[in-house]
Amino acid sequence: MQKKFLDRYGRTVLKGFTSTRSIKSNANSELLEYSSRSKNSSMKKFYQASEDFETGKFLYPEKPVVGYFCSLVPEELILACNLHPVRLCCEENFWTQAGEEIIPGDVCPVVKSICGKFYNQMYDRFDLVVVPGSCDPKTKLAELLSPLKEVYFLDPGRDCEYLKNADIWEEKYTKFFDFLKERFHCSSGRKHLLSACKKTNARTEIFRKIYQFRTRNPEAINSFDYYIMIYASFFMDIEIWNNLAENVYREALETREICKNPKILLAGTPVIFPNFKIIDVIEQAGLSLAADIQCTTFGRFYNPVEIDEDTDSGIIRALSLKDIAGSICPCLLNLEKLVNLIVDAVSQYNLDGVIYYNLRLCQVFDIQTAVIRQALKEKDIPFISIKTDLGNQDTGQLKTRLEAFREMIESHRK
Numbered sequence: 001m002q003k004k005f006l007d008r009y010g011r012t013v014l015k016g017f018t019s020t021r022s023i024k025s026n027a028n029s030e031l032l033e034y035s036s037r038s039k040n041s042s043m044k045k046f047y048q049a050s051e052d053f054e055t056g057k058f059l060y061p062e063k064p065v066v067g068y069f070c071s072l073v074p075e076e077l078i079l080a081c082n083l084h085p086v087r088l089c090c091e092e093n094f095w096t097q098a099g100e101e102i103i104p105g106d107v108c109p110v111v112k113s114i115c116g117k118f119y120n121q122m123y124d125r126f127d128l129v130v131v132p133g134s135c136d137p138k139t140k141l142a143e144l145l146s147p148l149k150e151v152y153f154l155d156p157g158r159d160c161e162y163l164k165n166a167d168i169w170e171e172k173y174t175k176f177f178d179f180l181k182e183r184f185h186c187s188s189g190r191k192h193l194l195s196a197c198k199k200t201n202a203r204t205e206i207f208r209k210i211y212q213f214r215t216r217n218p219e220a221i222n223s224f225d226y227y228i229m230i231y232a233s234f235f236m237d238i239e240i241w242n243n244l245a246e247n248v249y250r251e252a253l254e255t256r257e258i259c260k261n262p263k264i265l266l267a268g269t270p271v272i273f274p275n276f277k278i279i280d281v282i283e284q285a286g287l288s289l290a291a292d293i294q295c296t297t298f299g300r301f302y303n304p305v306e307i308d309e310d311t312d313s314g315i316i317r318a319l320s321l322k323d324i325a326g327s328i329c330p331c332l333l334n335l336e337k338l339v340n341l342i343v344d345a346v347s348q349y350n351l352d353g354v355i356y357y358n359l360r361l362c363q364v365f366d367i368q369t370a371v372i373r374q375a376l377k378e379k380d381i382p383f384i385s386i387k388t389d390l391g392n393q394d395t396g397q398l399k400t401r402l403e404a405f406r407e408m409i410e411s412h413r414k
Contacts, residue, residue, distance in 0.1 A: 027054040027274045034224040042247040046232045068130040071300045074319045079196035080188045081180045087234035091275035093390040108137040135331040160334045162325040169320035193315045197305040199238045206245045207301040215349035218290040220252040223279040231273040262409045263290035268357035270296035285402035299328040330364040339375045353382035360389040
């Protein structure tokens, strides 16, 4: 059942918060800039959908809308209940500033950004918000959002070992599924779960084709197009997204370009529109972002739901295997898996180096930097760690560092 987080006094205090800052997003101008760089005409609908979402003009299906954070929340359970899932992760500097009215101090900018949007009525359309206990800030976020929206707190734990935790995960996911059915008065079961998994597996299939194609031809679908596609998947109907992504892929096959720059893998903090600073600087430094190991992209899409037993219980276990056991979130106990994924990707796709990106104040990404650096050093893989924030003041410094990294890679190639 939904947890009641705050007593009447707490709800009253928090509900009185609204930002007093002037709110002016640059998202639309940035969308225009990035779309002008695209060489793929099939991307137009993704850019238009993103603009509509940013301006509140996006037309949701005629069904309840469920917002959620983090890949630990199984979309398939939401889809199986005939609900529309929308991922609400946000990295926008001016919303972070607005969120400081609610969360002052040195706290995760993503959580500040989310609070800034919620407390300025940007998510009034949502019927329910699902918050996972994936990290400490998100756990507290559940309390901060509860005066504004109905919140379901999903806490699967932080141990990724499947055999030890499969029963616990199945119980947590089953309770969530039962809550959705009761809350939205539906009687979803096995056939609805299978249908939802079929949709997300079709998305995985097209994502894999795009991902692997970009490792060979990163200029044919540039980094901005790639991450806009990912951003659009946060809110678009899955089947519509799949069809549009397939069109992008087919067009890219006809416009292959030889990649002359060093090919880079980006790992660490997820890149979420409009915070494209890191990929913009990577491009300016003469590097090609050809692959990534991040939770919103590779971690969310690459692995399908593999169902061994098509009962309700078997399907839910398969979801937990994909979403929790397969998670690359640094808040979970999975550092060895992450390192192996990075090393294997560099080898498999013949990449030239790794950039580990850390959004300032997310300590768990920072903590594991030294281990990743040493592991890649032993494999003779060029590595650089970049720590930054949502502002643009350090863009010149980052470009200088990445240009030096490119020179090191070029020297390493000889």
